[in-house]
Amino acid sequence: MTKAHESALTIESGEDLLSAYEWNTHRAKHFFCSRCGIYTFHRKRAAPDHFGVNVFCLEDFDPGSVPVRATEGIGMSVVDRDARSQWPGPREGG
Template sequence: MLAGSCHCGAVRFQVEAEITELTTCDCSLCVKKNAVMAKVHESALIVTAGEDALSLYRWNTGIARHYFCNRCGIYTFHRKRAAPDHFGVNVFCLDGFDWAAVPVRATEGVGMTLEDPDARPEWPGPRA
C-alpha cells in the first residue's frame, strides 16, 4: 500500500497496487503537467481525505477526468480516457515512492481525436 497526497496535504489517498511501469503522455494537457503516471485499476485508488478539496478538469470528450487540489493546485490523479476503469496517478505525489527504479514508457496521446467543437487550435490530434 502506498500513501499519497497533494503538496498542502488537503488531498490524501492510498494506492493498493504493485507499480511495475510508469508512463508519460504527449497529449497537450500531460505535456503541460509534465506528469509521470502509474496506471492503477479504479478499485486500487482510495481517497482517504480531502475529496471536497478536489477540483475536476474535463475537456474534449469529457471521458478523462483530471483531479487537482483546489488549494495548492497539484495534479493528483486522473480517470483515463483510453481505460475509463483505471486511474493515472501522479507518482510524484506518492510518499517515499522510488519512481527512478521503475521503467517509464512513453505513451502516445497527441494522436487521440479531438471531438470538442470548441477545441483550441494548439491542441494537436485529428479532428473528429
C-alpha cells in the same frame, strides 16, 4: 504517471479539496488540489476503468525504484480502432 485500476486507488484524505477539470467528450476527468494546484490523477478517456496517477503524490513511493518509459506526445493519436469494446474512446478520426 502510472496507470492504476479504479479498484486500486483509494483517496485517504483531502477528497473534499479536489477540483475536477473536463473538456470535449467529458470522458476524461483530471483532478487537481484546489489549494496548491498540483495535478494528482485523472480518469483515463480510453480506459475509463483506470486512473493515471501522479506518483509524486503517493506516500512512501520511490519513483527511482521503477523503470521509466518516455512518451513522445506529438506521435500519439486519440483514435484507437482496436480499443476494447467496453472503452468508449474514439474509433475513427474526424
